[in-house]
Amino acid sequence: MKMSGLLNRRSQDLAGVVGTVRRIEPGTPVPKRLGAKDVAVLDLNRAPVETARALVEAEVAAVVHVPAPGEEMLPRAAFRTLAASTVPVIEDADLADVADGTRVRIDDGVIYSVKSEDELAGGREVGAATLLAEVDSAEKNYVESALAHLANATEFLSLEHPLLLDGEGLPEIDVDFTDRHVVVVTGDASSRAQLAELKPFIREYRPLLVGVDGGAELLRSTRVTADVVVATPTEVSDEVLTDGAVLVVPADRDGRAEGLEKITELGVGATTFPAAATARDMALLLAYHGGAEMIVVTGDDRGLENAFRPASAPSSTMVDTTVSSRLVHAHACATLYRSRGSGIGLALIVLAALVAVGAVVVARDAAQDLLLWAIETWNSFALWVQGLVH
Known part of the structure; x- marks a missing residue:
């Protein structure tokens, strides 16, 4: 028997669920190909309810909640959505050193490497009742704070x-x-x-x-x-x-x-x-x-x-x-600046295309027709660029 087949059978024989780590960063959509063979790793404190619904619909093997260091739970609707599903939710598991794409096995909240069976992180699986109680407590603490x-x-x-x-x-x-x-x-x-x-x-x-x-x-x-x-x-x-x-x-x-x-x-x-x-x-x-x-x-x-x-x-x-x-956050400023820069780059590409077309016109049409075409086209182009900048 091939070694790969032996490993697969061994993983299947062991308790828990097996899946591939898929990290979902805050503000990014859930990958469309996410499915039952994936373990979603994300900060549910930063996850909208749409993300939780997408994870439930994808029937992922498990969800590992990784908040920012020292951060307490926020009363997000994402937690309630997951509590109402059958998707296992794991808390208190430090996966900072576990790379995206790593095959893992999760048993009773503890995360193991499928390849080596080494323990990667010690967490805990929370049932629906516990998760809802935690969200209720988080809501009270949040309001008091x-x-x-x-x-x-x-x-x-x-x-x-x-x-x-x-x-x-x-x-x-x-x-x-x-x-x-x-x-x-x-x-x-x-x-x-x-x-x-x-x-x-x-x-x-x-x-x-x-x-x-x-x-x-x-x-x-x-x-x-x-x-x-x-x-x-x-x-x-x-x-x-x-x-x-x-x-x-x-x-x-x-x-x-x-x-x-x-x-x-x-x-x-x-x-x-x-x-x-x-x-x-x-x-x-x-x-x-x-x-x-x-x-x-x-x-x-x-x-x-x-x-x-x-x-x-x-x-x-x-x-x-x-x-x-007058206040702008740095990330928003950088995003707007990149968009502006992309628009100007596109404008330069269009200008180059206009020059190329002009060369063709020179070869085919009379000078008077070229002049009229150039004036008309340049005016339209200038107005378009003004719209990008302003």
Whole structure:
């Protein structure tokens, strides 16, 4: 007997379900060919109910819920849809090191390699009743977190509404934001990839660059010079502080700021910003009240999935609302820029085609006919390009 046949029979004899790992990233559709021989691995906290329905219809072998590190369950309808089905749902299984396409066997929540029978991850299979109870608990926790967060945000508003509405208390710095594009780079884990996506945008528009805490280190590591750094001096390197950027040091409302001794030792100038806000929020307010035309910010988005997490600052809820008319998330900006670039590329291709057609016309028609054709075609082409750009 061939070895492959022996392995297949052995896998079939063992308990549990067997399938191929298929990772589904947030915001991407369920693969059309997904079926009973696949194990769907995804973050159900980011999955719409349509994704869950597609998984049920595909009759996948199992669904493995892999949330972001440290993230609790959200009361998403996707969980309820799966609870009402016969598809096994596995939780608490760390599949970070398991590649897409790996053949696995799942028995009692534990995930094994079909090839070696090694244990890849220890999880737990949750039944319908348990899953529904978890969702009910998540819903209660979510609402309680939201109420506490909004209460703190309201308190921040009562303290800082002069700053939010009129910019009272903003430090005066030697940077002119008026009618400029501004990119605020935070120290969030997602900022590095987003900054890479923004490089074409930065090259063309030459925006003012503001590094916030670890975001200032990130800019320096990518050999990009920050115009402004908003950071606690002890949280960034000496090189960041001495690179020539305008330094803004966050301070408490009473004016106390951490790390000013380091600034003094390095012999560089800095301005303190007293406010009950985060460094990120201070950067946004500096750009907004400074007259920036558009503010692009990197980092985790502040949708409902993230808005009420313990790590989400209540001040950011009010600051983001204040600057919302000019605020664009980095991923959205990069996506729009790519679309614009694609349109211009297409326009150049069409122009080249028009030139080729013109050459044919030269060979066949009289000069007067060519001139009329060229004027007419160019006018239509120019109007079309204007539509792409605007």
